[in-house]
Amino acid sequence: MTTTTLETARQDADRLFARKRLTALALPVLVLAYFTYIVFAFDIPGLAKRADWDNAVTLASDSWSYKVHVTRDARSGEMDYAVEGERKGAYPEGARPAWVTGEETLSVALGPAHEVRLLPGNRTEVAVPGHPLIEIATEGREVTTNLTDTPPDWISASSRRVAITTEEGRITVTGTKTEIFNYFPGWELFFFTFESPYHGHSLGRILWGERIDPARANLVGALQDVWNNPMWRHKDVAWAIGETILMAFLGTFGAALVALPLAFLGAKRFAPLTSLRFAMRRIFDFVRGVDALIWTVVLSRAFGPGPLTGALAILVTDTGTFGKIFSEALENVEEKQIEGVSSTGAKPLQRYRFGVLPQVVPVLLSQILYFLESNTRSATIIGAITGGGIGLMLTQAIQTQKDWEEVAYYIVLIVLMVMAMDWLSGKLRGRLIKRSQ
Amino acid sequence: MTDVPPTAPDRGPVHQVRDSYMAELQRRRLYGGLTLMIFALLMVSGFMVANDRNAGGFWSGISQVGDYPAEVLAEAWAMRADLPALLAEFFPALIETLNIAAVSTLIGAAAGLLLSLLSTRGLARWPRLIGLFRRIMDVMRAVPEIVVALMLIFVLGGGPVPAMIAIAIHTAGALGKLFSEVAENADLKPVEGLASTGATWAQRMWLGVLPQVAPNYLSYALLRFEINIRASAILGFVGAGGLGYELRNAMAWGPGRFDEAAAIFLLLFGAIVFFDQLSSRTRNRLTEGQRA
Numbered sequence: 001m002t003t004t005t006l007e008t009a010r011q012d013a014d015r016l017f018a019r020k021r022l023t024a025l026a027l028p029v030l031v032l033a034y035f036t037y038i039v040f041a042f043d044i045p046g047l048a049k050r051a052d053w054d055n056a057v058t059l060a061s062d063s064w065s066y067k068v069h070v071t072r073d074a075r076s077g078e079m080d081y082a083v084e085g086e087r088k089g090a091y092p093e094g095a096r097p098a099w100v101t102g103e104e105t106l107s108v109a110l111g112p113a114h115e116v117r118l119l120p121g122n123r124t125e126v127a128v129p130g131h132p133l134i135e136i137a138t139e140g141r142e143v144t145t146n147l148t149d150t151p152p153d154w155i156s157a158s159s160r161r162v163a164i165t166t167e168e169g170r171i172t173v174t175g176t177k178t179e180i181f182n183y184f185p186g187w188e189l190f191f192f193t194f195e196s197p198y199h200g201h202s203l204g205r206i207l208w209g210e211r212i213d214p215a216r217a218n219l220v221g222a223l224q225d226v227w228n229n230p231m232w233r234h235k236d237v238a239w240a241i242g243e244t245i246l247m248a249f250l251g252t253f254g255a256a257l258v259a260l261p262l263a264f265l266g267a268k269r270f271a272p273l274t275s276l277r278f279a280m281r282r283i284f285d286f287v288r289g290v291d292a293l294i295w296t297v298v299l300s301r302a303f304g305p306g307p308l309t310g311a312l313a314i315l316v317t318d319t320g321t322f323g324k325i326f327s328e329a330l331e332n333v334e335e336k337q338i339e340g341v342s343s344t345g346a347k348p349l350q351r352y353r354f355g356v357l358p359q360v361v362p363v364l365l366s367q368i369l370y371f372l373e374s375n376t377r378s379a380t381i382i383g384a385i386t387g388g389g390i391g392l393m394l395t396q397a398i399q400t401q402k403d404w405e406e407v408a409y410y411i412v413l414i415v416l417m418v419m420a421m422d423w424l425s426g427k428l429r430g431r432l433i434k435r436s437q
Numbered sequence: 438m439t440d441v442p443p444t445a446p447d448r449g450p451v452h453q454v455r456d457s458y459m460a461e462l463q464r465r466r467l468y469g470g471l472t473l474m475i476f477a478l479l480m481v482s483g484f485m486v487a488n489d490r491n492a493g494g495f496w497s498g499i500s501q502v503g504d505y506p507a508e509v510l511a512e513a514w515a516m517r518a519d520l521p522a523l524l525a526e527f528f529p530a531l532i533e534t535l536n537i538a539a540v541s542t543l544i545g546a547a548a549g550l551l552l553s554l555l556s557t558r559g560l561a562r563w564p565r566l567i568g569l570f571r572r573i574m575d576v577m578r579a580v581p582e583i584v585v586a587l588m589l590i591f592v593l594g595g596g597p598v599p600a601m602i603a604i605a606i607h608t609a610g611a612l613g614k615l616f617s618e619v620a621e622n623a624d625l626k627p628v629e630g631l632a633s634t635g636a637t638w639a640q641r642m643w644l645g646v647l648p649q650v651a652p653n654y655l656s657y658a659l660l661r662f663e664i665n666i667r668a669s670a671i672l673g674f675v676g677a678g679g680l681g682y683e684l685r686n687a688m689a690w691g692p693g694r695f696d697e698a699a700a701i702f703l704l705l706f707g708a709i710v711f712f713d714q715l716s717s718r719t720r721n722r723l724t725e726g727q728r729a
Contacts, residue, residue: 031543038540041533042597050594059591243490250483253476289710293671293681294702297688301505304492311487380581385674388490391583395675398587411584418579 055401062404066188067169068097070108070180074122074138079106083188084403088230092194099182108180111168116180124178126164126171136162141175187405189231196225232409237393241417243307244389247379248421251314252372256364259319263326264352270330280323287320292378296385305387313382314375325367326360333359362432369425369432376421380414390414512692513699523700527683531704533597534679537672538665541601545608545665546658549574552609553616554642559625562638574617577610586672600677604668608661619653620646656723659716666712670705680705 039045069085072078081096083089091097099109106118117125126134134155135146147157156163164171170181192199197213198206198221206212206222213221227235262280264270271277296313303309338355346354383391390410397406488495513520554560556570582603589599627645636644647654673681680701687697 034543035540038536041536042540042601044598047593047596047598050596051592052594053592056592059588243487246483246487250480250487253480285710285713289706289713291667291670291705291709293667293674293684294705297684298505299498299502302493302501303495303498306487306491306493308484308487308491308495308498311484377579377581381583381671384583385671387492391581394584395587398591401591407588411580414581414584415576415579418581419575422575422579 059404061183062402063408064187064405065183065185066405067181067183068188070097070100070182072118072122072178074174074176074178077120077122083231086231088193089189090194095194097182108182110166110180110182114166114168116171118178122178124171124173128164128166134164136173138173138175138178143173143175187232187409189229191226191229192222193225193229193231196229198222198225232406237390237410237413240390240393241413244379244383244391245376245417245421247307247310247314247383247389248372248375250311251379252318252368252375254311254315255318255322256368258315259322259326260364262319262323263330266323266327267330269333270356281327284320284323284327287316288324289320290317292317292382293385296382300386305392307383307388309386310379310382310388313386314378318371318375321371322368326364329360329363330356362435366429366432369429373418373421373425376418380418390417508692509695509699509702512695516696519696520700520703523697524704527680527697527701527704530678530680530683530701531708534669534673534681534705535666535708537597537600537604537669537677537679538662541604541608541669542658542662542665544601544605545661546612546654548605548609549612549616550654552613553620554646556613557617557620560620560623560628560642560646574610574613577606578614579610580607582607582668582672583675586677587675590676595676595678595682597678600669600672600679603672603677604665607668608665612657612661615657616650616654619650619657623649652723656720659720659723663709663712663716666709 066084069080069082071080071082071085073080079096081091081100101107101109102117104120108116108118110116113129115127117127119125122138124136126136128134131152133146137144142159143157143162144159145157145162147155151157154165160174162171162173169183170179172179189199198218201209201212206218209218211218215221216224229235262284265272266277266280266284268277271280292313295316296309299312299316300309303312333356337359338351341351341355379389380391380394383389384395385391390413394407394410394414397403397410484495552570552574555562556567556574558564558567561567561570582600585603585606586599589602593599623646627649628641631641631645669677669679670681670684673679673683674685676682684698684701684705687694687701690697
């Protein structure tokens with residue numbers, strides 16, 4: 001008798017183990033099969049072909065470095081020096097970088113050993129260590145060189161255009177102009193552009209030195225010039241970040257204000273009619289289901305691009321979410337406190353104010369604060385779609401595909417902004433919990 | 438009880454208590470009122486600033502909110518015969534959006550699992566590096582998906598892969614934090630038992646910690662999947678494939694293609710509601726099963 005029960009028990013255990021082993025094996029196999037399907041569905045093998053690694057290199061190097069363009073106009077022979085080749089970053093009239101020397105023949109030093117000489121008559125000489133001197137001359141639209149027919153792969157030469165790419169810089173010669181890019185690490189002109197009288201002065205000199213611009217006090221003038229920096233647009237960036245936070249703030253708290261009274265209608269205990277409660281719940285589900293993306297699209301048609309549209313999109317979506325969360329919280333309130341308040345003869349509104357709200361407010365506030373942080377991130381994304389805030393500046397900078405240092409700057413700011421909001425909301429939630437205990 | 442005989446010449450301790458209570462109450466009311474006032478002021482002025490910087494104003498726009506949906510619906514209704522065909526046409530795009538969400542949730546959850554175990558006190562493989570792993574998670578969580586997606590689109594070209602990687606990174610950070618909060622409450626006895634048998638760190642985690650936390654982890658991962666479907670649709674809108682991409686194309690055409698837009702709206706809405714319900718049912722079962 002005992003042996004048979006033991007035997008069946010053993011069999012049961014064996015079967016159980018066999019099943020467990022099977023499920024333990026089946027799960028990884030399923031995941032693996034799914035990933036195999038994905039590899040083909042997403043065309044991962046073709047990815048290597050589509051990927052543009054030159055773009056990756058540009059992105060990686062441009063985000064922490066800048067280049068100075070030296071340009072010679074072929075017709076007038078005039079020289080132009082500008083950071084990133086932008087008018088806003090142009091050297092003032094008559095000034096030039098220290099690595100450009102000479103009068104009749106200009107010598108541009110690229111790094112310690114490379115040198116480009118701009119000779120009169122639109123002739124150019126490029127000296128690269130380990131390679132014979134490259135001579136280029138332009139005549140009308142024709143570009144001639146002393147290069148052999150098979151130049152190394154860092155030189156591309158045709159009768160219209162010669163491009164030389166070295167690790168120290170790039171040289172491009174065409175019939176209309178000769179351009180030299182010289183690369184340096186760092187973000188140039190971050191505080192002051194060349195136009196500002198404070199450019200090139202040390203911080204100590206600005207703070208404690210003599211007045212540099214006679215019209216303004218040093219500190220005021222310096223701050224004004226940093227704020228209005230046309231290259232890095234600190235003013236616009238600050239406004240954009242403000243807009244993004246504003247979208248998150250207005251959206252989150254606006255949604256909470258709209259959702260709170262609606263949540264009473266959706267909670268079992270407070271709803272005057274069951275059908276009303278049911279309808280309310282379905283509305284919350286609908287609003288949540290439509291999703292921020294579609295709300296953004298619909299609202300931006302009515303309100304146009306800008307922070308208000310983003311705020312409203314967050315507001316509408318989160319009204320659904322808050323309505324759901326709040327009505328669930330309201331269903332869990334303690335009856336005793338409401339009875340206590342009504343025993344003093346309180347009217348319904350007073351019952352809600354003193355019997356219900358004190359119980360739920362800490363819970364709800366903590367939820368709202370949690371959403372405030374996550375909505376800061378959403379506001380960045382929604383801003384990119386509707387056209388407002390730092391999200392818009394970021395997408396614009398990425399789409400121009402050349403200002404990668406600005407992209408890097410915005411990303412750093414966005415990460416800092418989200419982390420700051422995370423910290424703030426965590427701090428406030430911590431205080432809230434401590435107070436309610 | 439608070440009745441003090443009117444003959445009492447001096448103000449007794451009861452009065453003192455009452456006075457200080459009233460003063461306290463007044464101060465609290467004042468602070469509460471001030472906080473409310475500041476909040477109201479912030480809301481109103483914030484609204485005004487946002488309204489000023491918006492292309493269209495609030496009051497002129499509010500009357501037009503219904504116009505676009507009405508237009509889309511009217512056109513879609515006029516061409517309702519084509520709707521089933523359009524739904525079938527865009528179904529592959531929906532599958533792509535769902536695939537992006539599913540893969541990024543799987544990868545993100547796996548990475549989040551590892552990060553969470555590495556950054557939980559008592560479980561970490563290298564206790565000195567807990568702070569480092571936490572900071573890594575913070576940064577991964579803070580980077581909005583769109584940032585990574587746009588940069589990857591620049592390098593890898595459009596398609597689902599940039600969106601997948603972008604969402605996976607964010608998911609790893611977000612789930613890692615939630616996972617590590619759960620893991621902190623895990624019972625350490627099984628881990629110690631396993632350690633005494635000479636189990637490696639991976640074995641201790643796999644056999645000692647995971648069985649304890651699996652229901653919670655699964656429930657968080659399901660919630661994330663739900664969120665990731667929405668994120669994947671949004672990233673499609675900036676060029677990362679799937680339903681969002683089709684939506685942008687259909688919208689760029691404007692009138693004449695509104696039936697397509699309506700079909701895409703419908704698919705997206707249906708998918709979100711479906712997975713919302715599915716995941717909330719499953720999550721309820723998971724957490725209830727744990728309580729039993």
